[in-house]
Amino acid sequence: MNARKALDILKENGYKQTKQREKLIEIFQGKDKDQYFPVKDILVEFQDDFPSASYNTVYRNLYTLVDLNILESTNLNGEQLFRLHCETDGHHHHFICTQCGKTKPIEVCPIQQVDDSLPGYMIQNHKFEVYGTCPECN
Template identity: 60%
Template sequence: MNSTRALKVLKEHGYKHTKQREKLLNLLDQHDDIYVSVKQLWEEFSEDFPGASYDTVYRNLYTLADIGILETTSFDGEKQFRFHCDTSDHHHHFICTICGKTSAIHLCPVEDVALSLPGHQIENHKFEVYGKCPACQ
């Protein structure tokens, strides 16, 4: 996903193209492969829109996540956002605790979990691994 594709998805879901949404998407483009907090995005966003509230950024990020443009995670007790991966295969993420860069993990432990829960129906799951990437070690 990138800002150009995201604007098309917004339009497909009936949302208007605004300068503020475009700026927010461009900021996310600049943070490629990194989860970013609402606070960090709001600080960068408010440089161009000084009158914009934190809630404006917050609401837009949650809307973008709800329609599948963004992925979310919780890190250090704070919700973080990034563009949804363009890969079509099922995967999970390694997230560097220093720089925030993500790497895809192309295996899934949910099959083992399902075997240990006979009679249960798993409807959804999320698997993330945290540590230091090679550049930050």
């Protein structure tokens, strides 16, 4: 996702285009698009332009961007990580390296098997992630 598209999504959903949101989008534009990053790393870069910004300010803005599908988030080892929304077409999931945070799309989805094993239940959403180490980290 490019910065212009991200800013358009903000506007289309009634959010203001603030300097802080622009900075967060800029930070992610400069990062590996196939890797998740912890809030503490984002905060360090963010505070270059906004030295008095709090962790909560960054966190709140990151979750706004997640809610709008500009960013994705995952939890790894008790820490929330973020990255630009994946541009892979169609429904898919991810393998996430527990060492470097890089991701690889997984084109298979187990939701049909789960649905079959829960007769009478209505699944509204799901998230399926596989964790391990990538070839570079093995």
